[in-house]
């Protein structure tokens with residue numbers, strides 16, 4: 001990712017490759033921390049499912065589905081007459097998602113490797129499309145949203161979540177504050193490349209839906225918390241699962257790494273809630289429907 005002149009957008013292929021490499025780097029961490037993530041993200045998963053108004057028998061597309069969320073719970077909901085396709089860039093994420101589907105004995109879900117922007121129209125149409133914390137990584141939001149609209153049946157719904165901005169989101173603010181002691185976090189990721197905090201401001205995600213031509217656009221914020229049993233475990237979880245933090249941390253000198261780690265541990269220790277660390281977070285959700293006719 002680092003080879004572009006400041007302010008010059010990276011080419012499409014380079015952006016996709018860089019995003020894929022970032023998620024490959026942490027995919028095994030996602031396998032290890034999956035039960036923690038499942039609990040953390042439950043309120044968002046439920047809100048997305050509710051926004052999709054799912055029924056048994058529906059065909060659903062999950063974009064940037066990672067290790068299988070929310071594709072797997074949705075596969076349970078649409079039942080054996082329904083079908084779910086989850087698309088992701090990272091082969092290791094897909095391998096983990098496939099393992100989880102097998103463990104859950106789900107046969108109506110398939111995991112495909114590729115970029116959402118390159119989806120062929122022939123994979124559709126879908127009754128519903130969902131994306132949890134992934135739409136913000138699309139290299140070309142305009143083209144990506146237009147393609148998703150085309151992939152829906154008329155009246156079909158798309159619902160997505162992104163993270164809220166650091167000001168309202170301690171889960172992101174705390175590690176950023178620690179890194180900001182030594183690097184310019186506003187340059188992370190470099191300009192012109194997608195990242196975890198794209199569309200994080202109020203109304204931005206709903207605006208993207210409206211601009212793309214979705215109607216009946218609704219949006220809401222969901223409060224959740226990420227947790228661990230102690231501060232040390234919390235910091236390890238972030239290091240093993242958050243690509244931006246990990247890359248920036250690995251680029252620091254040994255002494256700075258030690259200071260970031262100590263500062264991070266001290267900051268999350270303030271969120272000890274009866275022997276569990278609970279760090280609050282905010283997700284922004286939006287959903288809309290493809291116009292009928």
Ligand SMILES: C[S@@+](CC[C@H](N)C(=O)[O-])C[C@H]1O[C@@H](n2cnc3c(N)ncnc32)[C@H](O)[C@@H]1O
Nearest residue numbers: 023064065066069088089090115116132134137
């Ligand atoms: C933050 S993870 C979210 C994974 C999952 N949806 C969840 O909520 O657990 C973002 C995922 O989006 C995938 N991704 C990013 N850009 C993508 C793109 N353009 N096409 C397909 N997948 C993409 C990454 O590989 C990564 O697995």
